[in-house]
Amino acid sequence: xxxxxxxxxxxxxxxxxxxxxxxxxxxxxxxxxxxxxxxxxxxxxxxxxxxxxxxxxxxxxxxxxxxxxxxxxxxxxxxxxxxxxxxxxxxxxxxxxxxxxxxxxxxxxxxxxxxxxxxxxxxxxxxxxxxxxxxxxxxxxxxxxxxxxxxxxxxxxxxxxxxxxxxxxxxxxxxxxxxxxxxxxxxxxxxxxxxxxxxxxxxxxxxxxxxxxxxxxxxxxxxxxxxxxxxxxxxxxxxxxxxxxxxxxxxxxxxxxxxxxxxxxxxxxxxxxxxxxxxxxxxxxxxxxxxxxxxxxxxxxxxxxxxxxxxxxxxxxxxxxxxxxxxxxxxxxxxxxxxxxxxxxxxxxxxxxxxxxxxxxxxxxxxxxxxxxxxxxxxxxxxxxxxxxxxxxxxxxxxxxxxxxxxxxxxxxxxxxxxxxxxxxxxxxxxxxxxxxxxxxxxxxxxxxxxxxxxxxxxxxxxxxxxxxxxxxxxxxxxxxxxxxxxxxxxxxxxxxxxxxxxxxxxxxxxxxxxxxxxxxxxxxxxxxxxxxxxxxx
Numbered sequence: 001x002x003x004x005x006x007x008x009x010x011x012x013x014x015x016x017x018x019x020x021x022x023x024x025x026x027x028x029x030x031x032x033x034x035x036x037x038x039x040x041x042x043x044x045x046x047x048x049x050x051x052x053x054x055x056x057x058x059x060x061x062x063x064x065x066x067x068x069x070x071x072x073x074x075x076x077x078x079x080x081x082x083x084x085x086x087x088x089x090x091x092x093x094x095x096x097x098x099x100x101x102x103x104x105x106x107x108x109x110x111x112x113x114x115x116x117x118x119x120x121x122x123x124x125x126x127x128x129x130x131x132x133x134x135x136x137x138x139x140x141x142x143x144x145x146x147x148x149x150x151x152x153x154x155x156x157x158x159x160x161x162x163x164x165x166x167x168x169x170x171x172x173x174x175x176x177x178x179x180x181x182x183x184x185x186x187x188x189x190x191x192x193x194x195x196x197x198x199x200x201x202x203x204x205x206x207x208x209x210x211x212x213x214x215x216x217x218x219x220x221x222x223x224x225x226x227x228x229x230x231x232x233x234x235x236x237x238x239x240x241x242x243x244x245x246x247x248x249x250x251x252x253x254x255x256x257x258x259x260x261x262x263x264x265x266x267x268x269x270x271x272x273x274x275x276x277x278x279x280x281x282x283x284x285x286x287x288x289x290x291x292x293x294x295x296x297x298x299x300x301x302x303x304x305x306x307x308x309x310x311x312x313x314x315x316x317x318x319x320x321x322x323x324x325x326x327x328x329x330x331x332x333x334x335x336x337x338x339x340x341x342x343x344x345x346x347x348x349x350x351x352x353x354x355x356x357x358x359x360x361x362x363x364x365x366x367x368x369x370x371x372x373x374x375x376x377x378x379x380x381x382x383x384x385x386x387x388x389x390x391x392x393x394x395x396x397x398x399x400x401x402x403x404x405x406x407x408x409x410x411x412x413x414x415x416x417x418x419x420x421x422x423x424x425x426x427x428x429x430x431x432x433x434x435x436x437x438x439x440x441x442x443x444x445x446x447x448x449x450x451x452x453x454x455x456x457x458x459x460x461x462x463x464x465x466x467x468x469x470x471x472x473x474x475x476x477x478x479x480x481x482x483x484x485x486x487x488x489x490x491x492x493x494x495x496x497x498x499x500x501x502x503x504x505x506x507x508x509x510x511x512x513x514x515x516x517x518x519x520x521x522x523x524x525x526x527x528x529x530x531x532x533x534x535x536x537x538x
Contacts, residue, residue, distance in 0.1 A: 006373050007407050012399035012441055022285035026276060029288070029306060029318040035070060041309020042126075043085045044298035047109070049092025051301045056315065057086040062097050064109070067305055070317065074112050078105065085127040089134055094151075096137055098125025104139045104149065116154045120147060126169045131178040138181055140171040146183050148195065160200055163191050172214040172223060180236075184211025184225055192240060203240045207232055213255045217279065218262040226253040231267050233282060244282050248275045251293075259299040259306075268294035268308060290316055372404050381408060381417035389428050398436050406445045414449060418456045423468055429453075430471040434478045443482075450475060 039059040047053040052067040062076040062083050076086075081100035088095050094115070095107045102121035105114055123142035130137055136157060137149045144164050148157040164185030174180035179195040190205040209228025216223045221237050231253055233243040251271035259266055264285070265277040270293040276286040288306070296309035308316045375384035384404060393400045408414040418426070430453065437446040457472070464472075 006370070007376065007403050009399055009403040012402050012406075014441065020285065022276070022278070026286040026288070028321045030321045032290075032316040032318050033070060035065075035315035035317070037313040037315065039313050040311050041296045041313065041315055042083075043087070044296045044307050044309050045087045046298050046300050046307075047088050047092045048090055048301075049088075051304060054298055054300070054307055055086050055088065055095065056309065057083050057097060057296075058309075058313065059083070062086040062095075062107075067300065067307075067317070067319070074109065076107050076112055078107075078114055082124070084125060087127075087129060089130045090132075091134065094130075096128040096130065098128050098139060098141070100124045102141060102143070104128055104137065106137070106151065116149075116151065118147075118149045118154065118156070120156055120159070121145065123167075126167075127171050129171060129173045129181075131173055131181070132176055133178040136178065138171060138173060140168040140183055142167040142169075144168060144185070146171070146193070158195060158200070160193065163201060164189055166210070170211045170214045170225070170227075172216050174220050175216050175218055176220045180220075182214055182216075182223055184214050184227065186210040188227065190214075190225055190234075192236070205234065205240055205242075212253060215256050215258065217258070224256060224265065226256050226267060228252060229269075231256070231265075231277075246277065246282055246284075248277075248284050249273060254293075254295045255297040257297045257299045259303050261302075264303075266297055266299055266306075268297040270294070270311075274306070274308060288318075372400075376404075376407065379413075381411075381413040382421065384408070385417045385429070386425060389425055389432070394428070394432055398432070398442070401432060402436070402442045402445050405449050409445065409448055409452070414452045415456050418453060423465060427467055427471045430468075430475050434471070434475045437478055438482060447479075450479060 037056070037058045041056055041058050043055075043057040045055050047055070047064075053064050053073060054067060055062060055064045059082055060077065060079045062079070063072050064074040064076070065071065066073050076095070076097075079097075079099050084098045084100075086095055086097035088109070093109060095109050096104060097107070098104050098121075102119070102123055102125055104116075104118040104121075104125055106116035106118070107113065108115050118137070118139070121139065121141040121143055125139045125141045127140040128137060130151075131148075135151055137151055139147050139149065141147075144162050144166065146160040146163055146168060148159075149155070150157050163183065164187050166186035168183055168185045170184035172182050181193050183191050183193070184207065185191075188207050188209055188211065190207055190211060191201050192203040192205070193200050194202045207225050207227050207230075209230065211225050211227040213226040214223060221235065222243070223234050223236065225232050225234065229247055229249050229251065231246040231248075233245075235241045235243050246267075249267065249269040249271050251269050253267050253269045255266075255268045257266040258264070259276070263279055265279055265282075266274055267277070268274045272290050272293055274288040274290065274294060274297065275284050276288070277283065278285050290308055290310060292310040292312050292314060294308050295311050298307040300306075303320055305317060305319045307318075310316070370387075372384040372387040375381070375387060385408070388401045388404045405414065408417055418429070421429075433446050433450050433453070436442050437450065453475070
């Protein structure tokens with residue numbers, strides 16, 4: 001007697017992710033620990049002197065947190081209006097922040113005292129950064145100007161007015177040369193400054209979208225800009241030439257950071273993703289997903305933690321897990337493996353026994369059948385469908401529901417399972433179809449299931465409630481959207497095939513023309529002279 005074959009669920013499971021060294025490394029980031037502020041987190045920066053401390057800029061408060069305790073170490077609440085872009089100096093002893101009033105405030109991180117108050121901007125100052133020599137401070141403001149301040153005497157060194165035609169919300173200082181820095185504005189332009197020259201702006205580049213964030217690589221020869229959905233890489237040595245463009249986000253990129261001692265680039269965006277790139281190839285090596293739009297990002301030294309600020313005031317802290325826990329787990333696995341080997345040796349026959357023709361082994365216990373498989377075995381299709389329409393399968397394991405639907409379609413029993421059902425379970429089934437019909441791995445099965453639903457409602461006459469009617473309307477809307485998307489993709493496919501076909505035809509015609517001219521030229525010229533001629537064909 002043949003055994004009952006369990007429903008095949010594996011065919012609907014997603015393919016396993018390709019494991020790379022970067023995936024293994026960044027998967028060591030632990031579970032997110034959350035902090036909640038009452039407003040958007042404008043900026044996150046880690047202290048260079050104390051890696052366990054990071055500063056959050058939120059509303060009228062600038063707070064320094066401890067990474068281990070998640071408690072506020074210092075509260076710099078000396079702002080009457082919104083504070084912006086609090087960042088540490090390279091030695092971690094000073095901290096500068098702009099505000100809504102157009103002021104720049106300089107704090108001592110050990111005493112929380114205001115050391116300097118720089119006044120001069122007529123609009124909010126969103127970003128402030130120290131120069132490489134730690135003696136000056138640059139401020140980027142909404143009044144379309146950039147100012148350099150002397151930290152020692154509290155005076156402005158240089159002012160660059162109207163260098164942009166819109167707000168300046170991004171800037172970056174050269175990590176080695178204190179006379180070089182860049183600014184990015186909402187006009188989509190990027191300015192490169194050299195304070196030693198009479199004309200301060202040495203280059204003006206076009207990012208193509210409002211610039212949200214900028215940074216230099218550690219050697220200072222390359223700087224990176226983020227704006228719109230693109231991250232662009234510029235080479236300063238070759239005249240600020242565009243090296244590459246990365247378009248991995250589908251919403252605005254809001255922040256950039258470096259990790260792994262400058263070998264990895266982080267970008268956060270409103271699409272709730274943080275992308276990690278390899279700086280040597282500028283390819284995405286890992287992606288981290290967050291519950292809301294990412295607006296600020298900080299990476300601790302040696303990748304010990306990644307802190308992300310979100311638009312709703314939520315702060316996510318993910319710390320790198322120590323290898324000690326993993327080593328203990330590996331040790332436990334080794335002990336278990338040795339125990340299994342010892343059991344095999346005990347069960348094995350002694351060496352001095354005579355050879356045998358066949359060894360009878362105990363049959364392994366079969367896995368317990370799923371509930372819906374038991375109903376399928378008894379041809380109870382209604383009960384089988386009820387067994388998978390539960391929150392556990394619908395929310396966490398939709399492939400189970402689709403596998404059963406596919407089995408019912410093969411048995412031609414789906415319509416039988418849909419007849420004489422309660423309205424609540426029918427609505428649940430229709431909502432499941434509407435939710436997952438757009439997934440590629442489920443689409444073919446669920447489209448056939450939706451067709452069966454329509455056939456059942458066409459053959460059966462009964463009263464429609466508002467909830468059932470709304471569920472059917474939603475199913476119709478989703479199916480129309482899928483049909484429209486399929487039509488557009490087919491049109492795009494046809495257009496691409498025409499373009500590719502035309503390009504191939506032109507290449508073949510050009511090659512034919514070149515070979516024809518070369519053959520004619522070879523016949524007209526002597527053999528030695530023909531080798532010294534190059535034929536150019538437009």
